Amino acid sequence: MSRERKAPREVESDEALPRSFWALLGAGVGLGAASAVAASSSALAAYFARRIVTPERVRTEDxxxxxxxxxxxxxxxxxxxxxxxxxxxxxxxxxxxxxxxxxxxxxxxxxxxxxxxxxxxxxxxxxxxxxxxxxxxxGVVYSSPGDLGYDFEEVLVETELGPAPAWLVPAQNAPTTTWAIMVHGRGATRQESLRGLIPARQLGLTSLVVSYRNDGDAPATPDGRYALGMTEWRDVEAAIGYALDHGATDIVLFGWSMGGAISLAAADLSSMRQYIRALVLDAPVVDWVDVLAHQAQKNRIPRGVGRFGQFLLAHPWGRRITGMAAPVDFRAMDWVARAVELRTPTLILHSVDDEFVPFGPSALLAGRNPEMVTLETFRKARHTKEWNVDPERWEGTVEAWLSETLAPRPAPGAGRQSQPAQ
Missing domain, CATH: 2.40.30 (Elongation Factor Tu (Ef-tu); domain 3)
Known part of the structure; x- marks a missing residue:
């Protein structure tokens, strides 16, 4: 089968620096003081930008x-x-x-x-x-599929960077040829995705719980940086190829947080996107600019500094500071702006109390494309912890929505009553 990929859109190289940054030099203070403020702001913006794309190997025990x-x-x-x-x-x-x-x-x-x-x-x-x-x-609850009492196998998915480990969890009751591919979020591991196995098994789906570049399990890229979904989708595409080679006829992608952005990118860019029947997204990033602005505000980073951090991530010039191999195309991953372009049935489960990825863009996406996007709103749950607060509702919602979405489509003309000849 063809594995050609659609190239991401290029970032314009002549994008100007944020006005708020240059305004520091004309804010009514001396040139030396303005230069010091600008240097301090640049350093903070650089730290903010690098932290977004640098995997955390040591997690704080707080x-x-x-x-x-x-x-x-x-x-x-x-x-x-x-x-x-x-x-x-x-x-x-x-x-x-x-x-x-x-x-x-x-x-x-x-x-x-x-x-x-x-x-x-x-x-x-x-x-x-x-x-x-x-x-x-x-929010991770299980350490492996075995904790759920499920049989599973450690397999390797061949990606362009080398073999990436995955858990293969076979369907048990009335197996179908639809497979689920589970995609964890930023800073997480495959364990985060195990919660999705419960409704998938109920529906007879074989599941592939995958790793991807720079997550600590899969091979790393030369730059060792997250691309926020812009390149990670290629590892999901490799997982789709693995599933198709082992009996799958179509795919459901489950994605958590950045895993949602990765899944959306796969549905948009992959040469195998025609096999993706549905997306199930938990607290997904559908607009990185909104997330970064929220994170800057949460960490008390001035708005102009936060915008300069975004510029460093999006502009080719910023690669010298962020260490990234390529800039991030935020417009290509803005699914609020691109809402009508999403043509894959999508279920979003998101808490209004999410402290890391704001709920607002998910609601906007659902409102702008109600034909394709169903939004299930949770309360009280923090980021990607909707299942933890109400597992019965989370599982029931996913199972009911997928049952309807994956139901066999009637053949053209099926169900029509022939009219008697006059």
């Missing part, structure tokens, strides 16, 4: 363990109350530099006066939670 009590079904952990730990639902707690992993149950007690929360310990996959002092909160 959640404090106060006590671990009991054993077996009665085991409980008492944690310091934070914006994350006070939200109800099931989560994971990684500790000991990621070597330890425990699954925690729903919120059992919250004492605002003492600043503590108590949760049950459902499972301890690795490490000794009783010795943990600090850890990292995560």
């Amino acid at each position: 959640q404090e363990v106060l006590a671990v009590q009991g054993a077996g079904p009665e085991r409980r952990v008492i944690l310091k109350a934070t914006q994350e730990t006070v939200v109800d639902g099931e989560y994971s707690f990684f500790f000991d530099g990621g070597a330890g992993h425990a699954r925690l149950g729903r919120l059992e007690d919250y004492v605002p006066g003492e600043g503590t929360v108590t949760r049950s310990v459902i499972a301890e996959y690795s490490g000794d939670l009783g010795r943990a002092v600090r850890g990292r909160w995560s």
Whole structure:
């Protein structure tokens, strides 16, 4: 089959620097002071831009363990109350530099006066939670498909950079020839995608839980930088090819956060896009400019500095600072502006309380293309944690929507009643 790829649109090379940056030199201060402010702002913008595209190899363990009590079904952990730990639902707690992993149950007690929360310990996959002092909160719940009781196989998907590991989870009940490909988000691993296996298995879909360039599992690019979806989609295309070579006739892409941007890019650019029947996107990035502006504001970075950071990512000149092999074409990945161009049926599950990828662009995309996009709105859940807050609703929504979307299409003219001759 043909594997030719459509080239991304080029960024114009004559794009001007943001006016707010040059305005520093005319803000009524001395040239020396203005130069110092400009230099400081440039350094901050450069740091902001590099951080966006540089994979994080060490994750901060910023959640404090106060006590671990009991054993077996009665085991409980008492944690310091934070914006994350006070939200109800099931989560994971990684500790000991990621070597330890425990699954925690729903919120059992919250004492605002003492600043503590108590949760049950459902499972301890690795490490000794009783010795943990600090850890990292995560929406990841399972460590492998085996934790769900599913048979699976470690396979390698041949990408243009080399073999990328994936979990192949075969369908069990009434298998179909539709496969699901699970695409995790920025800074995450394949574990993030395991939640999607539950409705996929219910529908008889074989699943391929993939890795992609620079995620720590798949081969890295020479620059070692994320391209925010602009190149990662090629690894998803390789996964589609693997599925087709092993019996699939069509594909559903599941994507979380940046995995949503990657899935949208695959549906737009891949030479195999005709095989993609549907997209299921959890808290997807559909407009990177909006996300970066939100992140700048959240981190108290001045608006002009944040815009200059975007410029560094989007302009060929900025590669010397960001270390990227190629600039990012933000317009090509702006699916709010390109809403009518999306022709693949898409389900978006997104929380209005998402603190990392704002909900607004998802709502705009759905509003501008209701024919193709269905939006399921959640509340209280933080970024990519819609399943954690309400797994039954998340799974039920995905299963019902895919059942309808993947239903066999009637043949032309089917169902029409012939009229008696007059």
